[in-house]
Amino acid sequence: MAVAFAVIGFFALLIGGFGMLSLLSGAEVLAVVGLGPVPGVLAVVAAVLVFALGAWLSVRRRAGYASVPVVAIATFLAYLAGIVVGGLVAGVDAARTVAAAGSFATSWFAAVLGAAALVGGWAAVALVRTRASRPRWPWERDDDLEP
Numbered sequence: 001m002a003v004a005f006a007v008i009g010f011f012a013l014l015i016g017g018f019g020m021l022s023l024l025s026g027a028e029v030l031a032v033v034g035l036g037p038v039p040g041v042l043a044v045v046a047a048v049l050v051f052a053l054g055a056w057l058s059v060r061r062r063a064g065y066a067s068v069p070v071v072a073i074a075t076f077l078a079y080l081a082g083i084v085v086g087g088l089v090a091g092v093d094a095a096r097t098v099a100a101a102g103s104f105a106t107s108w109f110a111a112v113l114g115a116a117a118l119v120g121g122w123a124a125v126a127l128v129r130t131r132a133s134r135p136r137w138p139w140e141r142d143d144d145l146e147p
Helices: 002-025 038-060 065-089 094-105 108-129
Strands: none
Touching: 002 038, 002 108, 038 065, 038 108, 065 094, 065 108, 094 108
16 A cells, blocks of 8 residues: 555656746756657656656565665666657657656656655555555544453
8 A cells, every 4th residue: 555655646747847847947848859759658658667666666575765766776777668668669760759758867866756755665665664554533443442
C-alpha cells in the first residue's frame, strides 16, 4: 500500500511540477522542435515504472532512507532513456533525440523530476518505517469502547 501511495504521489508531483514550471517559465519540458509527444509519454512511463520498482525494492528490503537517492537517480536515468527510446520509436533522428535528452538533463525540469522522486521515495520509506495505518474515525477506535 505504501508503494501505491508513493507512486501516485510521485506521478502527481511530476505532472504538477512540470506543469507549474512550464507555466511560470514559458518553457516546454522537451523543447526540441519536431519531437512530438511520444518521447515525453514514454519517458514518464519509464520513470514511473522504475520509480515503482525502486520504491517496492526499498520497502520490501526495509532498506531505509539511504535507498531514496538511489531510487531518484534511477528514475532520472529512466526518464532520459525514455526520451531516447521514445524519439527513436517515433522516427525522430538520433541527433534531435539526444539533444532533447541533453536539454532536459540540464534544465530545471530535471530538478523537478529529482525532487518528485526524492519526496515520493521518502514517503514510501516513511510509511513503512512508521508502520502507519489507515485513518480511522473516532468511533472506530478500540480504545474508545467502554466495557
